[in-house]
Amino acid sequence: MIDLAALDERIRQIVREEARPRSVSQRPVSAVLGRDREAYLRLARRGAWPSSSVRRLVTSRTADVAAYLDAQIDQRAARELPAPVTPIDAALRRVGARRIA
Numbered sequence: 001m002i003d004l005a006a007l008d009e010r011i012r013q014i015v016r017e018e019a020r021p022r023s024v025s026q027r028p029v030s031a032v033l034g035r036d037r038e039a040y041l042r043l044a045r046r047g048a049w050p051s052s053s054v055r056r057l058v059t060s061r062t063a064d065v066a067a068y069l070d071a072q073i074d075q076r077a078a079r080e081l082p083a084p085v086t087p088i089d090a091a092l093r094r095v096g097a098r099r100i101a
Contacts, residue, residue, distance in 0.1 A: 020032060020062050021062060022061065022062060022063075023059050023060065023061055023062060024040075024059070024060055024061075024062045024065060025057050025058060025059045025060075026040050026041050026044075026057070026058055027057075029065075032062060033062070033065060033066060033069065035065075035069070040058075040065075041058060043068070044058045044060060045058075048068050049061075049064040049065055049067075049068045050064055
């Protein structure tokens with residue numbers, strides 16, 4: 001049995017990916033990848049992905065930027081969640097103390 005909703009979503013995803021431009025700069029980065037301009041420039045200067053610049057225009061391959069962003073999302077998901085805070089621990093933090101086990 002074919003799930004038509006899942007098939008339709010997969011087709012839409014493929015079309016969105018194919019409609020992306022091959023390269024992206026700081027000008028259309030928010031429309032293409034949903035990132036703000038300053039974050040794109042900061043990460044490109046830091047060398048997060050291969051990029052080139054002509055005067056003030058920093059250009060990168062869209063696939064490289066998307067791969068970096070996907071890897072960052074995966075790393076955030078893999079981090080351990082902090083232990084839940086009990087009401088006693090919260091009260092101790094408010095007064096600047098901590099529980100000693």
